[in-house]
Amino acid sequence: MTIAISTQPLAPRLFQLRRWLDERLLACVIGAITLVPLAVVLASLLHPQGEVWAHLAEFVLPQILLNTAWLVAGVAAGTLALGVSLAWLTAVYDFPGRRYFAWLLALPLAMPAYVLAFVQIGLYDFTGPLQGWLREVLGSSNWVPPIRSRGGVILTLTLALYPYVYLLARNAFLTQGRKALEAAASLGLSRRQGFWRVALPMARPWIAGGLGLALMECLADFGTVAMFNYDTFTTAIYKAWFGLFNLTAASQLASLLLLAVLVLALVEQHIRGDKRYATTRSDRAKPQPLTGVRAILAVLACLAVLAVAFAVPLGQLLWWASSVAAEQLDARYFGFVGRSLLLSAGSSLVVVLGALALAYSVRRWAGWPGRVVARLATLGYAIPGTVLAVGVFIPTVWFDQQLLGLLKSVGWTGSNTALLQGTLFAMVLAYMARFMAVAFEPVQAAMQRITRSQEEAAASMGLGRRAVLARIHLPLLRGGLFTAALMVFVDVMKEMPITLMTRPFGWDTLAVRVFEMTSEGQWDMAALPAVAIVLAGLVPVVLLARETERTS
Secondary structure (H helix, E strand, C coil): CCCCCCCCCCCHHHHHHHHHHHHHHHHHHHHHHHHHHHHHHHHHHHHCHHHHHHHHHHHHHHHHHHHHHHHHHHHHHHHHHHHHHHHHHHHHHHHHCCCHHHHHHCHHHHHHHHHHHHHHHHHHHHCHHHHHHHHHCCCCCEEEEECCCCCHHHHHHHHHHHHHHHHHHHHHHHHHHHHHHHHHHHCCCCCCHHHHHHHHHHCHHHHHHHHHHHHHHHHHHCCCHHHHHHHHHHHHHHHHHCCEEEEEEEEHHHHHHHHHHHHHHHHHHHHHCCCCCCCHHCCCCEECCHHHHHHHHHHHHHHHHHHHHHHHHHHHHHHHHHHHHHHHHHHHHHHHHHHHHHHHHHHHHHHHHHHHHHHHHHHHHHHHHHHHHHHCCCCHCCCCCCHHHHHHCCCCEEEEHHHHHHHHHHHCCCCCCCCCCCHHHHHHHHHHHHHHHHHHHHHHHHHHHHHHHHHHHHHHHCCCCEEEEEEEHHHHHHHHHHHHHHHHHHHHHHHCCCHHHHCCCCCCHHHHCCCCCHHHHCCCHHHHHHHHHHHHHHHHHHHHHHHHHHHC
C-alpha cells in the first residue's frame, strides 16, 4: 500500500485553507444573524410555563386565533379578486389609458398599510367628512357600515396589499404567450373560458407567490390592526412585552406566529408546485381592444381602485399636513426626519454590504451548501418584525450580561445595566435579519450576469481577488447595489414594529411619530410624517412597475 503525500509547501496550503474558510465563514455569519433570533424564539417552546400558557389559553389565544383567521381569509379573498382581475384587464385588453393604469395601479404599494388605515378611519368614521356630508344631505348615515370593524381592517389591508398579486399576476399574463390563448380559442373556448381554463392555471405559480407575500405582510402587520383596535398575534406580542412587561409571554406568542408563517410558506410552496412554463417575447398576447361601454367600464374600474387605494388618501394626507405644517415644522420635527434618514441610510448601507458579501461568498461557494445558507439568510423577510424584535432582544440581553460580567472582572466601573440593548446596534441587527432578502435578490441577479470568463480573464492578467472585486464586480454590480439600497432604505423608513420595540429611549422616527399621533386619534398631526414616508416610497415603486413593464 502506498500513501500519497502532498509535496506542496505547508504555508501555501494553510493560506488556501484560510481563504476557503473565510468565504464559508462569512456566509455562515450573515446567515446566523437571521437564524439566531428565530432559533431563540422557537426555543421558548421547549420551556413552557404553565401559568403563562394557562393565561394565554383562557384570555388571549381564542380571540386572536379567530381574529387572525378571519383577517387572513378576508385579505386572501380580497387581494386575489382585485389583483388578478386588474392584472387580467390591463394585460389582455386595450382601453384608453391602459399603459398609464398599468403602473399607476402599483402605486398603493408606496403607502404603508398603517398610513392608509388612519386615513380611512379619518375619512369614513362617523365623525369623518363622508358621513357628515351624508347626514347633511340625506338626514342620516346610520346605514353606512362602520369602518372600525373587522370588515374595515380587511378592506384596508386588501387595498394596501393587492399590488403584490397584481404585479406578479400581470407579469404572468403578459408573458404566457399568444399561442396558449390561441390554442384555447381553437378548442372553441371564449376569451372568458380561456381565462378560467388556460390562463389562470398557467399563472398559478406567480399568483401564489404574490398571495404569499401579501399574507405574510398581513400576518406581520402591527400598525393597521393596532389603529383599528383589532387584536391579532402582533398586537398581543406588543402588549405582552410593553403592557405586561412579560418577555416570556411575548416570546411564546412570537413562536406561535413564527410557526404560522412557516406553515404559510410551505402551503405557498405547495400551491406553486414544480410547474414551469416557458415562452418567448414573440408569443406575447396582443391586447384585445375594448370599445363603447366596455371601455368606459374598464376605465372606471381602474379609476375607482386607484382613487380609493391611493389618490384620495394621498390628497387627504396633503390636506391635513398643510393645515398643521406651520405649527409642527419645528426643530423637534426635523429631529424625527433626521433620525429616520440616518437610520434608513445607515441600515441600507450595512444590509447592502452584507448582501454583497453573501452573494460573493455564495458565488465562490459552489454547490447546494451555499444555496442553503443563502436561503436561510434571506428567510427573515417572511418573518414578522415583532418576532425578530423579540428574537434579537433576548440574545442581546444575554450577551450584555456576559460582557458586563467580563468587564467587571477586569475593573469596569461604567454602566451596570446595559451596553447593547436599546441601542442602534440591536436595531440594525434586526433590520439586517428582516431585509437581507430585499437587498440580496437584486445583488444576486446582477452578480449572475457577470460571467466566469470575465473573472478568469482578469485573473489571467494578474489581478488578485480583491482587485477583481473592485475593478470587475463592483462596476458591473452598480445598478443592482443601487436598487438594493433604495429598496432597503424605503422599507426601513416604513418599518414600524422593529423600530417601536427596539429603539433607544427617546429615539423617535417618522414611523414612531405616526403611531404615537394615531394612537391619540390626532390624524392631522400624523399626516405630516406620513406624507414624508409615502413620498420616499414612490420612487422605487414607480421604478419597479416600469421595470416590470419593460422586461415582461
